[in-house]
Amino acid sequence: MDDCLFCKMVSGEITPDSVYEDDQVLAFRDINPQAPLHVLVIPKVHIATLNDLDDDQGPLLGHMMHTAIKIATGEGYAERGYRTVINCNAEAGQSVFHIHLHLLAGRPMHWPPG
Numbered sequence: 001m002d003d004c005l006f007c008k009m010v011s012g013e014i015t016p017d018s019v020y021e022d023d024q025v026l027a028f029r030d031i032n033p034q035a036p037l038h039v040l041v042i043p044k045v046h047i048a049t050l051n052d053l054d055d056d057q058g059p060l061l062g063h064m065m066h067t068a069i070k071i072a073t074g075e076g077y078a079e080r081g082y083r084t085v086i087n088c089n090a091e092a093g094q095s096v097f098h099i100h101l102h103l104l105a106g107r108p109m110h111w112p113p114g
């Protein structure tokens, strides 16, 4: 999608601080980190919100989650703990409309989230 920030990262028009890439997903450090580790895992295909996920895209979502697990493990947070979040639409605080899985780790986190 032409005017999508994260599609521009997938196409290479913008170069993020990448930590992982394969044929389905790209993972990069958040520009405004909310924890010592704050990575965004995005699908390479444009999906605006979770509401736009097709029934057959469950495996892609699973792959995004496995990617986050591997990054968290690689960075040493598997036992200590980490959080994964996908915000959907305004009340959840979604600001970039290309789905992204937040991976946060490296500090104590509270529940419920704000």
Ligand code: 5GP
Pocket: 005, 016, 017, 028, 029, 030, 031, 032, 033, 040, 086, 087, 093, 094, 095, 096, 097
């Ligand atoms: P949302 O609020 O949609 O769940 O999360 C969007 C995230 O994208 C935010 O955490 C924000 O800091 C991050 N973000 C926005 N613009 C950029 C950018 O240009 N580069 C990177 N690496 N992250 C961005």
Ligand code: ZN
Pocket: 001, 004, 005, 006, 007, 008, 045, 046, 047, 097, 098
């Ligand atoms: Zn996009």
